[in-house]
Amino acid sequence: MTDTSVLPTRSVPPRQLAWLRTELADWTSQGIISPDQADRISHHYRADLHTRFSIGRILLTIGGAFVGIGLIWLVAANLDQLSPVTRFGAVTVLWLACLVGGETLAARKSSPPLVGAIRLLAALGTGAVLFQAAQSLQVPAFEPSLLGLWAAGALLHGYLVRAHMPFVVGILTGLGWWFAQPLWDEQSGLTVVVLLGTATVLAAGLAVVHDSHLPAFAWTWRTVAGGMALVTLFAAAIPDIGGDGVRWSPWLVAHLVAAALAALAALATGSGVQRLEPAGAIAVLVAATLLGLWSTGTDASEIDASDWLHAGVSVGAYVVLAVALVALGTVRDHAILTAMAMVGLVVFTTFQSFAVFAPIVTGAWLFVVLGTVFLGTGFLFDRARRELVQALDNDTDNDNGAAR
Known part of the structure; x- marks a missing residue:
């Protein structure tokens, strides 16, 4: 049996150390481990004073x-x-x-x-x-x-x-x-949407490629991919943003090629759930481009059926994206993705609500409508998150049972 007293001491974040000590106390009270074992485990970890967001570091x-x-x-x-x-x-x-x-x-x-x-x-x-x-x-x-x-x-x-x-x-x-x-010579709204989408695909592909060798860099690339995806669909939902079409240039083509190569590399090196990330990023690019090409008009005083349909499809696509990012954040233990998805959904819903409802509903009723929209999307969002966490916990329990 290995003498645990000679094992090196590891530095962990203070919150993680506090969690470990709480769990050790719980395991000891249930008789899973002895107090001596709990003490030896606890002494092999110390609080890391160089925390990520310490005052000195900031x-x-x-x-x-x-x-x-x-x-x-x-x-x-x-x-x-x-x-x-x-x-x-x-x-x-x-x-x-x-x-x-x-x-x-x-x-x-x-x-x-x-x-x-x-x-x-x-x-x-x-x-x-x-x-x-x-x-x-x-x-x-x-x-x-x-x-x-x-x-x-x-x-x-x-x-x-x-x-x-x-x-x-x-x-x-x-x-x-x-x-x-690419925008140096000519600019257009749809070109911006395409550039945002290609940046999403590039970052998502590079995140998967970096997973096995540089996980810290993969974390950053995944954060960029999530942020770019949220901004892409937000920009694509702006009414008549694609009225001027795409301004093609050699640089834009080069960007598309780079994004495609990153996605192919991710599909080749990734496995299972990992391959869903570049595929999802490509779906965001395609959906954003189609939304940008869907022209409904810019007159806020006249909201017709096409405007309502455009707003509804945009909100639906954004909710799907937000839930997907929450799922990815949960699977990857990436809390920032979850936070970005929730904040992005609130901002996007507010923008769409004012764009569609404000010309029709005014005063206090506007806040009632907005509140109803927030309650509905928030309920669906939180329910999806809880069901995902429960499903992951069940999978973990099943895997542990099979291992026994």
Whole structure:
């Protein structure tokens, strides 16, 4: 029998440690384990002081963000008192200092919040260097390609050292480039819907691909996919958003190809429920495109049957999406997906209710109608969530019974 006294102590979040100790006390009272066993189990875990949302981590992250943004602002302000070469050299030195310093601190096992803040500075400094170089070469600062290069550099940094801060900077700047580049020459509402949908497919596919090797990055990609899906259907439900059609460009085609490749990779590497994620994202893209093409009119004073039908189909599709995200959040233990789905459903229902009911119902009755809509959707939403949790619990019990 293994001597548990020599096992290493693990750090866990304080809330998880409190839950474990409560469960141990319950198991001890039921006679499942002895008090001595409960004590030995409890002593193998300690509270992690470096929690995800600690005050120190928040202050260091905000400080790093402010300094990084300040560097970019200084570049944009065009420091006329310095020559272009001097400006570029100064910004580059600061960027390299943060880049090397962050990895040096990480190698020495320094405080994770401090390492994260320095890495954030390095990721933001990548943008400062690029914008300063573009300024020296007389390239416009608002050129979308600069955002793309910044995103590529930050993502490369994040993946090479498995660092979350540069990775997040790369995703945010990458999303900015994803929309800015195809819309640079021509813009249309339906093009925005298609871009949102392709971003959903891309992020969902990459989340599944990352599940086995980089689960922390998979969590972020899955969050992006859920948020993009909610925004996609919201935008598609805006009346007459597709009136101008899609503005096709080589960049838009490239985005569609990238999303398709990510979905195929997810279908090839995933299994079971995992394959439903890219398939669901593709369904969101198709549904949003069809809703965007469904033109009903923009005159809010005249609501006809087609407007009611469009709003009803939009709400129905959004409720299905919200329930699907709750199911995914429950299966994946991803609480943010559930929260985003509930908030998105409330905002979307409010928007649709005002768009359809406000021209007809006014004053106090409008609030009565809105409240009724919220109660109905909230009841269905909560019931679906509870039934899903119960089904998962039953499956777990059955699996445990079969194992015995």
